[in-house]
Amino acid sequence: MNKEGLLAYFPKLSPRRYRDMIAVFGSAESFWNSSFAQTKQVPWPADVVAEFMAWKKTVDEAAIELRLQNSGVACLPQSDPGYPPLLRQIYDPPPALFVxxxxxxxxxxxxxxxxxxxxxxxxxxxxxxxxxxxxxxxxxxxxxxxxxxxxxxxxxxxxxxxxxxxxxxxxxxxxxxxxxxxxxxxxxxxxxxxxxxxxxxxxxxxxxxxxxxxxxxxxxxxxxxxxxxxxxx
CATH class of the missing domain: 3.40.50.450 (Rossmann fold)
Incomplete structure (x- = not known):
């Protein structure tokens, strides 16, 4: 599953934090694969960074994909061609849409x-x-x-x-x-x-x-x- 879509499941990921993360790492994939020391480069509160690293260890990607499939839900991250172009232009576009x-x-x-x-x-x-x-x-x-x-x-x-x-x-x-x-x-x-x-x-x-x-x-x-x-x- 696209890491942008997975990040949308992190409870503390606001549009602003997502934007700050992309500004530092360039992509959700790069951020996801970063070490704890590297992750701290993002201008998030220290407790949010720590919570993210702990949360990431618990993520069951296969279970998430299965639930999406069983629910008939598509996940459209910002990089997806199906993500609404007009929505990308607002100040705080959602990291992903569930449809x-x-x-x-x-x-x-x-x-x-x-x-x-x-x-x-x-x-x-x-x-x-x-x-x-x-x-x-x-x-x-x-x-x-x-x-x-x-x-x-x-x-x-x-x-x-x-x-x-x-x-x-x-x-x-x-x-x-x-x-x-x-x-x-x-x-x-x-x-x-x-x-x-x-x-x-x-x-x-x-x-x-x-x-x-x-x-x-x-x-x-x-x-x-x-x-x-x-x-x-």
């Missing part, structure tokens, strides 16, 4: 962000607008969350369109949050869309993972243009 389903072509994408508690009017606007744009060929991107997010996904599917869900959790069935939307996630994949996350299978969401995933929604996984709109309550 279930089909990443779409260069069609325009619309990211929909909304409140979990909404008014009837907000629901109507979100449903009508996303359905209309999906019929025109736009790919609807949202976060699979309760509220406006799920309305956007459902409306796109009902209109015969394609939709992508960017998660703050792993994309495997056991990790999908909220669990009530596992059925919706399945429909998204079955209808030509995808589930996308910077977090590996098995990752449970935290208070930080949802705000962090929003930067991916703003530059969705395609090669075309993207726009975003917010639907309040």
């Amino acid at each position: 279930r389903g089909t990443l779409t072509d260069a069609r325009p994408h619309l990211a929909v962000v909304g409140t979990r508690k909404f008014s009837p009017y907000g629901k109507q606007i979100a449903a009508e607008l996303t359905a209309a744009l999906a019929r025109r060929g736009l790919v609807i991107v949202s976060g699979l969350a309760l509220g406006i997010d799920s309305i956007a996904h459902h409306s796109a599917l009902s209109a015969g369109g394609t939709t992508i869900a960017v998660l703050g959790s792993g994309v495997d069935d056991a990790s999908i949050y909220p669990s009530a939307h596992r059925g919706l996630a399945k429909k998204i994949i079955e209808n030509g869309g995808a589930l996308v996350s910077e977090y590996p299978p098995g990752f449970k969401p935290t208070q930080y993972s949802f705000p962090e995933r929003n930067r991916i929604m703003g530059q969705p996984p395609d090669t075309g243009r993207s726009q975003a709109y917010y639907v309040g309550g």
